[in-house]
Amino acid sequence: MRDYRDLREIRARFPKRIEEAAAIRRRRPLIGERDQLMIIAADHPARGALGVSGRPLAMGSRIELLDRLQIALARPGVDGLLATPDIVEDLLLLGVLDDKVVIGSMNRGGLQGAVFEFDDRFTAYDTATIVRMRLDGGKMLCRIALDEPGTAATLEACGAAVSELAGEGLVAMIEPFWSTRAGHDLTPEGVIRAINVGQALGATSARTWLKIPVVEDMERVMRATTLPTLLLGGDPGDTPDLAYAAWRKALRLPGVRGLVVGRALLYPPGDDVAAAVDTAVAMLEVS
Template sequence: MIDLAALTRRRIAEPQAIAGAWQTRLPATRPADGRILLIAADHPARGALTVRGEPRMADRRELLGRLATALSRPGVDGVLGTPDILEDLLLAGLLEGKLVIGSMNRGGLQGATFEFDDRFTAYDVPTIVNHNLDGGKMLTRIALDDAGSASTLEASGAAVTALATARKLALVEPFLSARRGVRRVENLLDPDSVIASIAIASGLGASSAYTWLKLPVVGEMERVLTATTLPTLLLGGDPAGDPDRTYAGWAAALAIPPAAGLVVGRALLYPPDDDVAAAVDTAARLVHGDRK
């Protein structure tokens, strides 16, 4: 278990220890099978705290405990998060040998009138490079009727270029989206909308050499995934239905190239039966088979 009081005391007494810990962290090696399972923990910084309609992610102690359990399981290759969460995990020694992807744009706060103007308010490329992170992730929502999407697209393109120059993974999460009223944004999850988002995201930046996509599992995934040759991680989302049906959907999509793994947060950290270890182990088997 993480000693949360000790983390806070260390943050007070030794804030410089964080930079030092990044420099001495044991780096990750890519799994031999070329497939990746990442645990996502960047939701809170965008004000997205709910799981199946309840504000479960608001309790940071509980969230860190669930992350500690997930990262301890065999077959979990790494984590995606914002600096506050990743630095807690780092100080707790939980990132040794793990892939670490820094979440970059969290400024499009959930429910804000400026949600589509998704500013890069978390990690930047120099910090990703200096702290030896493995890459950066950007949420890239595209609303054809909201001018805020233009700045998000421009910033995402610049980040893809800078990450490619630094030979760091650029994980782009695109959605065609629409505003429903003043404060509600809806991602369009029909196959044709996802295909259009793939085409737009694939063209961002001056090079796609280090670009991977993060895509939702939707209908007609065989047709959807013909839209790209870029390595693709499937998004777990916040499923409210039967977990077995969710796992079956992941398994079917993982069998389709260029799917290369999963990025899952709430579905594994807060499963309906609250058994984090069992949920994570199921996802690991889907990604890596019976590898231990």
């Protein structure tokens, strides 16, 4: 495990190098040689959601997370990263984001377990910074809870962000959930409701992509939208083989444009990050 002494020194003495690294980063088209994308997600820590498969602080070490992210991003077939500014900036300084799609995570204010969890404030990236840092789009979590007043502000803010990103020609990635305090409604009906609300946010959906979980009856779920859709990997728990089988099947459905996976690949059973990433990449369709 590296100690990242140089990274710490740059952050302390030469913070301007972050924007300099962003200015020279080699960008790429959103969709490359394949019709489907493999994006590594790393925005859970900003919500205080650090647990993986029964380990409550698995993602608590930034040093270990950076080690794992660099392994994942270096694997053949990995197209990019979805993360908050702190993680994106570390990886920019480490020089590992050239030729990658980079999506900035925007609303991380609804901290896990907080009384204000459904008031999902935009506390991370905003559109202006996404543009200035030459990222490829912004992602927003949109939990819809009918008994939580904070949902209204979240919907309004997500709609505004979709409009702003589209105005800059950038992807707006929406992760909609029909939710309660007890958790997300992961029935097909719950996901379909969430999709229909999420895809209507903003003044245009021309640049909107969806990020949805893999649930039962995905064929019916995918009939709810014509938007490009990425599958949320989530935490597969103790049954990764079953999760992988479900991903593989869902990836063959019309409109599915790939995977966005974080914890399942960065902290897999046995801790072989490279093997877990390679398994996921192998599921994607070749154009």
